[in-house]
Amino acid sequence: MVDFLYVEWLGKPLWMWLGFHVLIAALLAFDLGLLHRDKEHEIGVRESLGLTAFYLTLGLAFGGFIWWELGWTPAEEYVTGLVVEKSLSMDNVFVIAMILTGLGVPRTAQHRVLLWGILAAVLLRGLMIGLGAALVHQVHWILSLFAAFLIYAGLKILFSGHEEQGDFGNSKVVRWMRRRFRVTPELHGQKFAVRKTDPKTGRKALWFTPLALALVLVNGADVIFAVDSVPAIFAITTDTFVVYTSNIFAILGLRALYFALAAMVDRFAYLKTALAFILIFIGAKIVVADTFGLLKVQPWVSLVVTLVLLLGGVAYSLWRTRGEATLPEGEARAHRA
Numbered sequence: 001m002v003d004f005l006y007v008e009w010l011g012k013p014l015w016m017w018l019g020f021h022v023l024i025a026a027l028l029a030f031d032l033g034l035l036h037r038d039k040e041h042e043i044g045v046r047e048s049l050g051l052t053a054f055y056l057t058l059g060l061a062f063g064g065f066i067w068w069e070l071g072w073t074p075a076e077e078y079v080t081g082l083v084v085e086k087s088l089s090m091d092n093v094f095v096i097a098m099i100l101t102g103l104g105v106p107r108t109a110q111h112r113v114l115l116w117g118i119l120a121a122v123l124l125r126g127l128m129i130g131l132g133a134a135l136v137h138q139v140h141w142i143l144s145l146f147a148a149f150l151i152y153a154g155l156k157i158l159f160s161g162h163e164e165q166g167d168f169g170n171s172k173v174v175r176w177m178r179r180r181f182r183v184t185p186e187l188h189g190q191k192f193a194v195r196k197t198d199p200k201t202g203r204k205a206l207w208f209t210p211l212a213l214a215l216v217l218v219n220g221a222d223v224i225f226a227v228d229s230v231p232a233i234f235a236i237t238t239d240t241f242v243v244y245t246s247n248i249f250a251i252l253g254l255r256a257l258y259f260a261l262a263a264m265v266d267r268f269a270y271l272k273t274a275l276a277f278i279l280i281f282i283g284a285k286i287v288v289a290d291t292f293g294l295l296k297v298q299p300w301v302s303l304v305v306t307l308v309l310l311l312g313g314v315a316y317s318l319w320r321t322r323g324e325a326t327l328p329e330g331e332a333r334a335h336r337a
Contacts, residue, residue, distance in 0.1 A: 010133065012241045016069070020245055027058075027252060028119070043111055043259040051256030056086075059249035066242065076299035077237035078246050083303060084232055084278065085250030087310045090261065090268070091275055092225045093254065097262040099217045103174075103210050105187070107259075112190045113211060114255040117218040121254075124222065125247050128230045133240040143238075143286055146231035150283030153228050157276035173220065174213055182207040228279065235282045236302060267321045274313020278306055 005015040043051075059082050067075035096117075100110050135142045177183060184207050188194045192212040198205040233243050261268070285297045 010240045016241065020248075023062075024122070024248060024252070031115070031255075043107070045260050048256055048259035052253055052260055055249070055253035055256055059246075059253065062245065062249060066245075070242075073299060074237070074239055074242055076303065077239065078242045080299050080303040080306065081233045081236050081242060081246035082250055083306050083310070084236065084282065085229055085247055086253070087275060087278055087306065088225060088229045088232065089250055089254050089257070090271060092221060093258050093261050094268065094271075095221045095225075096218055096258060099221065100214055100262075102170075103214045103217075105211060105214050109187065109190045109211060110258075111255065113214045113218060114258055116192075116215055117222065118251055118255055120215075120219050121222045121226075121251050122248055124219075125226060125230070125251060126244065128226055129233075129240065129244050129247060132230050132234050133238070133243070136234055136238050143235065146235055147283040147286035149231055150228070150235060150279045151287075154276040154279035154283065157272055157279070171217070173217060177208070177213055177216065183213065184209050187211060232279065232282050235286045236299070268314065268317045269321060270317040271313045274309045274316075277309050277313075281305055281309070 005018070006013045008014070009017060060079065063075050063079045063082065066078045096114070100113065105113060182198065182205060184194065184196070186209075188209050188211075190211065191209055192215065193206055193208050195204050196207050197203065198207075229247070233247060237243060282302070285302060288297070
């Protein structure tokens with residue numbers, strides 16, 4: 001049995017993979033079973049910041065474990081990947097806030113949507129990372145393709161400006177689901193589906209609630225953001241274990257981070273610009289270092305540049321919007337223009 005645990009799978013001993021998944025399962029059980037047994041509990045900003053700090057500390061501590069087991073370079077790559085994924089997830093948080101607001105989901109029910117959304121995101125990222133790892137290790141030029149995509153995505157964000165998000169409550173996906181499935185007009189507590197009488201047939205039937213629509217849109221948003229984040233992490237390292245663990249730890253803290261940032265969406269108006277520069281930098285690093293072999297960029301350089309861009313974007317956003325908390329919406333936009 002002991003020998004079995006040391007069998008290599010995707011470049012690492014099986015005990016490392018099993019141990020990581022046991023840790024993740026324990027964290028999810030702790031979050032769901034202990035922290036939020038009260039379904040009516042509303043997560044405040046203070047609690048959200050505490051949980052965010054907890055998950056971030058745990059993620060960095062896991063980086064210490066990687067340093068102990070695998071060495072300094074993999075640990076640098078892990079921390080860099082964690083910071084990059086965390087940075088990209090911040091933009092995802094703002095989109096999720098708009099989805100839940102657009103569908104009228106109260107704060108007491110939002111944590112349920114986010115929990116199941118994160119469970120689905122963990123499975124989805126695992127599949128996408130597995131596919132990406134297979135491509136990277138068998139088709140070497142795929143990294144150059146990832147780099148080109150990241151640069152394109154960054155430039156697209158830069159030149160798209162600060163456009164207003166669409167009405168998620170009346171989006172095409174929501175309208176299609178309302179046409180194809182039975183969807184109740186109102187929430188039913190924290191249930192995704194209920195059984196009630198169908199007025200057309202007079203019989204009991206299964207109805208989805210707006211909470212189910214929110215879950216579909218949240219998962220759809222994660223798919224869109226994963227298209228950027230998965231190539232970004234492979235542009236930092238091709239070690240499948242480092243890629244996977246940094247991605248999952250970034251996702252785990254997403255729900256806690258949401259409740260701290262959702263109330264401050266308008267204060268981070270320029271964060272998208274910082275994220276765009278991060279994507280462009282990561283893509284350009286691959287072009288310079290791997291595609292043309294001109295310069296080897298050390299992992300710590302990527303980490304420093306990512307942190308500087310992220311913190312710079314946050315600081316500039318807070319500075320430019322410092323007076324908007326007390327301004328009407330129209331005046332706030334005029335102040336930012």
